[in-house]
Every structure is written in structure tokens, then in C-alpha cells.
Amino acid sequence: MSAPNRSGxxxxxxxxxxxRDVTGTVSRLxxxxxxxxxxxRTATDRPGGAGLAALLAVAQHDEVALVTALADDAGGARLAELLAGAGVAVYPMRLPGATAEKIRLRTGGQTLLRLDRGGEPRLAGEPPEAVRELLGRARAILASDYGRGLLRQPTLRAALADASAPVVWDPHPRGPAAVPGTRLATPNLDELRRLTGDALGGAALDATSRAAGELRRRWRVDAVAVTTGPDGAILCRAGGAPLVLPPPAVPDHVEDTCGAGDRFAAAAALALGDGASVADAVRAAVEAASAYVAAGGAAGLHRNPESAAPPLSARTADELAATVRARGGTVVATGGCFDILHAGHLATLQAARRLGDCLIVCLNSDRSVRALKGxxxxxxxxxxxxxxxxxxxxVDAVTVFDESTPHQVLARLRPDVWVKGGDYGEVELPExxxxRRWGGRVVTVPYLAGRSTTGIISAASQRGRHLLEGVV
Structure with a gap:
């Protein structure tokens, strides 16, 4: 087996x-x-299933290929057109029968009814040589099973098992087991329950870990990451405690979660292809899926960007400052190294946030810290x-600057208030x-005495020396 190709x-x-999403209004029975x-009012076509997973991956990686079965019908032609237009390279296999279609009737951000077309799943034809060559040079592989039978194709399964690239298996209860050697399987809670026959009774974490362990052993995969909706994911590996990975934030309003699992699995595959550990890949996947849902999910894919501004917490520091200022709000900023976050820092940040409508932290880069601290x-x-x-x-946003002082980043952000913690007056602050050039003001806030990063490092070093002397 050859080494994985991180450039593929x-x-x-x-x-x-x-x-197809058919959106309209309801005013009568x-x-x-x-x-x-x-x-x-509108009807929007988009790739679904593994096609949606590929579509979402294109936003993260400039080279995405999809191996799928397409029927010789209008639905198959439309699907191929949409994928090619989005920049996905399609490697088709022959699909007997009709293309599977899922039509959702929606109003007011809610689905009223889903209509499925395409009939019973059919076994796809043999993969062409181009598919086997593609899998051999892949950077990472995502097996996206939607229960339509493609991943039961024997020749294709053999090629997946022989691939050197990391494989992420996003399963379906009606689909086959992952191929042996799969790096990560990503069922959701319902899929896990149906795949294992476990009712998931008892404490939620214990029950999920038990079922995930059973699936991992049965399928002979390295790890299982169970997605748990707004709670993030639980990663289960051999010989260790389960790792709980909560989302960075839970949106106040969830419009459409369709595709969140695809976003999760695609992000995990890309991270593994970049050489990340399984834990880091799952962490990146949780963050990606959370951001996808916060942006409107599948319903937000075709939304006019001008009509759907992201929340302030999702913006860059520059965008945040501009938005708050345009709304007539007060932009507050503070800065520092924040090398070891302690109670003194927290007191300063909390006091600073109360002075306006947002707080931006200007953070010294590693090079800047070395120049200042050694x-x-x-x-x-x-x-x-x-x-x-x-x-x-x-804290509403963080921006990192490379210079010895924050002068350049301040000139760019133009905060209304610049905050420092300590006892010194304004004349002593170089900023x-x-x-003042744009009418801003500088204020100081009380600083908790006896808290400093230098003091913490010094105390830890002294304690370490005393312990070492005691051992000697």
C-alpha cells in the first residue's frame, strides 16, 4: 500500500x-x-445525498471528485449539470432505473411534506478504470451512504478497502458495513441505534459510548464519532474514555439542519487528509457543521448573501467594527499578549465589554510576544x-497583529474606546x-493585584526547582 497523497x-x-425545495405561502386549507x-413561489434544485456532501466540500477544498451512480434520465442529467457547475468532477457509474429525487414543500422556514421518487434501490454497474485510478490518488475519501446501494458494489468496495487515503464512512441504516480499515465512522444517534440494535438506554454518554464501541468492533474501524445534533459529537476509540466535543456556539434559531451530517463528514475527511489526528479532525468537523447550521443549512445555500448577514460573532474583527459603527454602536478594543489567561485578564475583559456594544481583542502574535518578552x-x-x-x-472578536505595538491594527479598526487594565494614566499609554486621531478615547479599568503571567511562570518555575531539589 502506497503512502497517502496529501495533494490529491x-x-x-x-x-x-x-x-428540490418548493417554497411558497399557505393562506388556506x-x-x-x-x-x-x-x-x-420558487423551486430550487440542488445535489442531495453524496452530491450535497461533495458540494459542501468544494467550499473547503478546490479539488473534489464524486463517484456516484447516475441514471439515463432527466433527473440524472440535471444532477450532473448542477455538480459540474459547482466545480465537482463527476465519475459516473451506470444506474439502472430512475434517479432518486427528494422534493420538500416548505413555507415559513418549515417543511410541510417530503415526496420521494426513484423507486427501490438498484445495484450499480461496474466502476470504470478511471474510478479505481481516482481512488488510488485520493487525498481523503468520504463514503457517503444514502441507502441506495452504491456502496454494496463489490468491485468498488474492494477498491475502497485497498485505498491508502484515510476513509471516513458516513453510514445509513439500510446500507452495508464500512470497509475494514476505515479511519472514522460518523453515524448520528438514530443511525447508531438502528445499526447496533441498541436502545441506548441508561445515561446518555454511557449508552452512546457502549453502542459506538460495539459498532467500532463489529465493523473493525479505528474510531466512531457519533453526532449528537446541537450537543456536538462524541468520539469513541479503542482503549480510551469517550471524547465529548461540544459545538463552539448554539444558534438561537435553527432554520434547516439538512446536510449538517454531510458537512461534518466532509470536514472530518479533509482534516484527516491534511494529516490531522482523529480527535482534531472531529473537532474541526463539529465547528464546520455548527457554522453550516448557523448559516441556514441547506436552505441557506442559495440565499442572497446580502439578505442574510451572519451573526456578529461569526464576523472578522474588521467586519464587526464596521457593522457596529454603522448601527450607531460603540466599538471597544483592548490588547495584550494573554499568554496564560488568568483572573486578572478576565476582570479587564469583562469591564471593557461593559463600555460599549462589542469588544475586540488585539492579540500579539508569537513573534511580537518574543520581541517583547524574550x-x-x-x-x-x-x-x-x-x-x-x-x-x-x-469577547466578540479577536485579531492577531505582528508588530510590537497595536498602532496599525488600531488605525484599521478605529475603536471608539481603547481599554487597558492597570493603575497608569492615559499619558503613559503609547496608543x-x-x-485620539479619530476622536476615540483611552480608559483604564481596575486590575486585580497579584495576577500576572510573568508571576505565574516564575512561581511555577520555582516550585519545579524545589521539587527537583527534593528529589535529588
Whole structure:
């Protein structure tokens, strides 16, 4: 088996469907039955099933290929047209019968009825040589099973089992087991219950871990990540405790979760293809699926971007500042290294947030910290420091700057208030002159005495030396 190719395509293998959303208004009931009458306003076609997984992956990776079975009918032609137009390279296999279609009738952001077409699943024809060659040069492979039979094709299964690229298996209760050696299986809770026959009784985490362990052993896969909707995912591996991965944020309103599992599985496959650990890949997948749902899910794929602005927490620092200012709000900013986040930092950030309508943290980069603090710093890299800060309720955005002072980033953001923690006056702050140029003001907030990163590092070093001397 050859080494995986990290420059190759993400290959999605699975059942592609043609999805159609018919959206309209309801203002009356049908005269001959107690059902609502939908007055159609728009009808939107899009790839569904494995086709949607490929479509979502294109947003993350510039080379995505889809191996699927297509029928020789209008639905198959429309599906191929949509995928090609989105930049997905389609490798078709022959599908007897009709293309599967799922039609959703929707109003007010809700689905009234779903109509399925296509009949019973049929076994696809043999994969052409081009498919086997494609799998051999894949960066990562996502097996996206929608129960239509493609992943039961024996020659295709053999090629998947022989592939050197990491395989993520997104299962379906009516589909076959993952091929042995699969890196990660990604069932949701309902799929897990149906695949294992486990009623998932008892404590939720224990029951899910038990069933996931059973599936992992039965299928001989490396790991199972069970998606749990708004709670994120639970990762179960051999010989370790389950890893619970909550989403970074839960949106106040969920419009459409269709495709969230596809987004999760595609993001996990891409991360594994980049060399990430399984835990890091699942963490990235949770974040990607959460952002997808927050943006409207499948219903948001064709939305006019101008009519659907993302929430403030999802914007960059520059976009956030511009939006808050356009609304007549007050932009507050503060800055620092925040190398080891402690109670003093938290007190400053909480006080700063109360001074306006948003708080942006200007964070020194690793190079900037080294220039200010010496070669042993920072203790934590910028990505980790930014992530911790962004997780705080009082912080709305984080931006990293590379210079020794935040002058350039301040000139770009133009905050109304610049906040520092401490006892010094405005004249001692080098940023004061910069902030005044656009009418901003500089304020200080109380700083908790005795809390400092330098002090924490010094105390830890001394304690370590004393322990070492005691051992000697």
C-alpha cells in the first residue's frame, strides 16, 4: 500500500440524489381535505445525498471528485449539470432505473411534506478504470451512504478497502458495513441505534459510548464519532474514555439542519487528509457543521448573501467594527499578549465589554510576544490564545497583529474606546495619541493585584526547582 497523497482530491463516494425545495405561502386549507394549500413561489434544485456532501466540500477544498451512480434520465442529467457547475468532477457509474429525487414543500422556514421518487434501490454497474485510478490518488475519501446501494458494489468496495487515503464512512441504516480499515465512522444517534440494535438506554454518554464501541468492533474501524445534533459529537476509540466535543456556539434559531451530517463528514475527511489526528479532525468537523447550521443549512445555500448577514460573532474583527459603527454602536478594543489567561485578564475583559456594544481583542502574535518578552515566550501559541479568548462571552472578536505595538491594527479598526487594565494614566499609554486621531478615547479599568503571567511562570518555575531539589 502506497503512502497517502496529501495533494490529491477529496473523493466522495456514494448515492447522489436530486433535491428540490418548493417554497411558497399557505393562506388556506384544501376544500376536499384538511391539508394546507401551498402556493408555489420558487423551486430550487440542488445535489442531495453524496452530491450535497461533495458540494459542501468544494467550499473547503478546490479539488473534489464524486463517484456516484447516475441514471439515463432527466433527473440524472440535471444532477450532473448542477455538480459540474459547482466545480465537482463527476465519475459516473451506470444506474439502472430512475434517479432518486427528494422534493420538500416548505413555507415559513418549515417543511410541510417530503415526496420521494426513484423507486427501490438498484445495484450499480461496474466502476470504470478511471474510478479505481481516482481512488488510488485520493487525498481523503468520504463514503457517503444514502441507502441506495452504491456502496454494496463489490468491485468498488474492494477498491475502497485497498485505498491508502484515510476513509471516513458516513453510514445509513439500510446500507452495508464500512470497509475494514476505515479511519472514522460518523453515524448520528438514530443511525447508531438502528445499526447496533441498541436502545441506548441508561445515561446518555454511557449508552452512546457502549453502542459506538460495539459498532467500532463489529465493523473493525479505528474510531466512531457519533453526532449528537446541537450537543456536538462524541468520539469513541479503542482503549480510551469517550471524547465529548461540544459545538463552539448554539444558534438561537435553527432554520434547516439538512446536510449538517454531510458537512461534518466532509470536514472530518479533509482534516484527516491534511494529516490531522482523529480527535482534531472531529473537532474541526463539529465547528464546520455548527457554522453550516448557523448559516441556514441547506436552505441557506442559495440565499442572497446580502439578505442574510451572519451573526456578529461569526464576523472578522474588521467586519464587526464596521457593522457596529454603522448601527450607531460603540466599538471597544483592548490588547495584550494573554499568554496564560488568568483572573486578572478576565476582570479587564469583562469591564471593557461593559463600555460599549462589542469588544475586540488585539492579540500579539508569537513573534511580537518574543520581541517583547524574550525567546522563552509565549508559552501558548497565538492560535490557542485566540481560541481561548474567543470562547469568552465578553469577547466578540479577536485579531492577531505582528508588530510590537497595536498602532496599525488600531488605525484599521478605529475603536471608539481603547481599554487597558492597570493603575497608569492615559499619558503613559503609547496608543493614546493614535486613538485620539479619530476622536476615540483611552480608559483604564481596575486590575486585580497579584495576577500576572510573568508571576505565574516564575512561581511555577520555582516550585519545579524545589521539587527537583527534593528529589535529588
Amino acid at each position: 482530491p477529496l473523493v466522495v463516494v456514494g448515492d447522489a440524489l436530486l433535491d 384544501c376544500p376536499d381535505a384538511p391539508v394546507p394549500v401551498l402556493d408555489e 525567546p522563552e515566550r509565549p508559552v501558548n501559541p497565538a492560535d490557542d490564545r485566540a481560541r481561548l479568548l474567543a470562547a469568552l462571552d465578553c 493614546a495619541d493614535v486613538v
